[in-house]
Amino acid sequence: MKHQRVFSLDLTQIVGDGAFSCPRCENAISPNDESEETYTILEPKVNRHGLTKLIIRCNKCTSHIHLTGFPLLQELSR
Numbered sequence: 001m002k003h004q005r006v007f008s009l010d011l012t013q014i015v016g017d018g019a020f021s022c023p024r025c026e027n028a029i030s031p032n033d034e035s036e037e038t039y040t041i042l043e044p045k046v047n048r049h050g051l052t053k054l055i056i057r058c059n060k061c062t063s064h065i066h067l068t069g070f071p072l073l074q075e076l077s078r
Contacts, residue, residue: 004064011069025061039065 007023014020019030029039038059045053054067 005061006064006066008066008068011067013069022058022061022063022065024063025058027058027060029056029058029065 005024009020009023011018017031019028019032021028027038033039036059039056040059041054042057042064043055044051045055051070052068053070056065056067057063058065
């Protein structure tokens with residue numbers, strides 16, 4: 001059985017347009033990629049205030065990446 005790699009990434013720590021590299025394989029992941037060639041959205045986590053976490057899979061190495069920091073980003077955009 002293949003061991004699944006899981007990483008956590010706080011989006012408030014990313015400088016720029018939200019693009020980042022996969023922590024395992026350095027695959028470039030951009031929020032502007034709507035084709036799902038580089039990553040796949042697995043599960044959004046929401047509460048009554050909105051998105052709290054997004055779990056994605058890197059399509060190159062199959063690592064799961066838990067993206068956090070959405071509440072602070074939503075507050076800053078107001």
